[in-house]
Amino acid sequence: MKRDINLMPLNVKRPRYALMIITLALVLLIIMAAFLLPILYKNRLISESEKLDQELRVWNEINNEYLNLKEYSDSLSKKVDIIYQIESRNMDFVSVLDTIDESIFPGIELTHISLSDETLDIEGIAPSKATIANSILRLYENKRIVSVNIHEISLDRESEKQRFFLRSAIEMNDICIEDIYTEGEEDIEDFK
Numbered sequence: 001m002k003r004d005i006n007l008m009p010l011n012v013k014r015p016r017y018a019l020m021i022i023t024l025a026l027v028l029l030i031i032m033a034a035f036l037l038p039i040l041y042k043n044r045l046i047s048e049s050e051k052l053d054q055e056l057r058v059w060n061e062i063n064n065e066y067l068n069l070k071e072y073s074d075s076l077s078k079k080v081d082i083i084y085q086i087e088s089r090n091m092d093f094v095s096v097l098d099t100i101d102e103s104i105f106p107g108i109e110l111t112h113i114s115l116s117d118e119t120l121d122i123e124g125i126a127p128s129k130a131t132i133a134n135s136i137l138r139l140y141e142n143k144r145i146v147s148v149n150i151h152e153i154s155l156d157r158e159s160e161k162q163r164f165f166l167r168s169a170i171e172m173n174d175i176c177i178e179d180i181y182t183e184g185e186e187d188i189e190d191f192k
Contacts (some may be wrong), residue, residue, distance in 0.1 A: 092172050096120060099145070101140035105131045118146075120168040122124045129153060132164050144171045 011076050096115055100122065104110065108131055112123035126132045132153065146169040153164045 033066055072128070087171075096170065099139070099142050103142065105138075106137050107131055108135060115170075118172050120170045121147075122166045122168070123164070125156065125159065125163055127161055129162055132162060136166065139166075139168060145169075146171060 093115055097113070100110070100113065100120075104124075105126075108124050108126045110122065110124040112121070114121040126135075130152075136148050136150070139148050148166055148168045151165040151167055153162055155161075156163050
């Protein structure tokens with residue numbers, strides 16, 4: 001029987017096993033990397049997406065708050081304009097009352113005064129038609145009075161005085177509260 005003699009030293013066989021183990025480890029590492037890297041990348045993308053969604057929600061909340069504050073500011077601005085116009089209208093009314101006070105002769109008793117748009121209605125009782133005529137002339141002297149129309153003059157038999165009803169066209173400040181309230185309204189987009 002013949003014996004085979006191994007002429008190769010022992011250390012030469014080991015590198016071959018080591019090379020196979022290293023190759024196997026590298027193949028396993030590449031396979032694991034091929035599966036793990038996409039999973040890690042996907043998880044990173046999901047976390048970034050959640051982060052962006054949260055940031056977008058914060059920006060939407062800020063935008064909504066801004067739109068609410070802008071709407072509130074516009075509302076307050078319109079209210080201030082309306083208050084200013086109402087105060088101006090009240091000053092006009094006081095001015096009209098002063099005009100009436102200056103124009104009406106003593107002895108005339110006013111029973112009703114109404115002011116709507118640019119129409120002034122005056123009702124009252126006067127001692128005579130001449131007193132009414134003099135008051136009408138004084139009303140015409142005022143620059144704000146455009147015209148005076150006599151609608152009725154009648155004799156009150158009980159008091160022996162003249163009842164009268166005058167309608168005057170008067171120049172007022174141009175005030176239209178509806179225009180102020182609806183002025184500048186525009187659609188505001190909501191970014192959601």
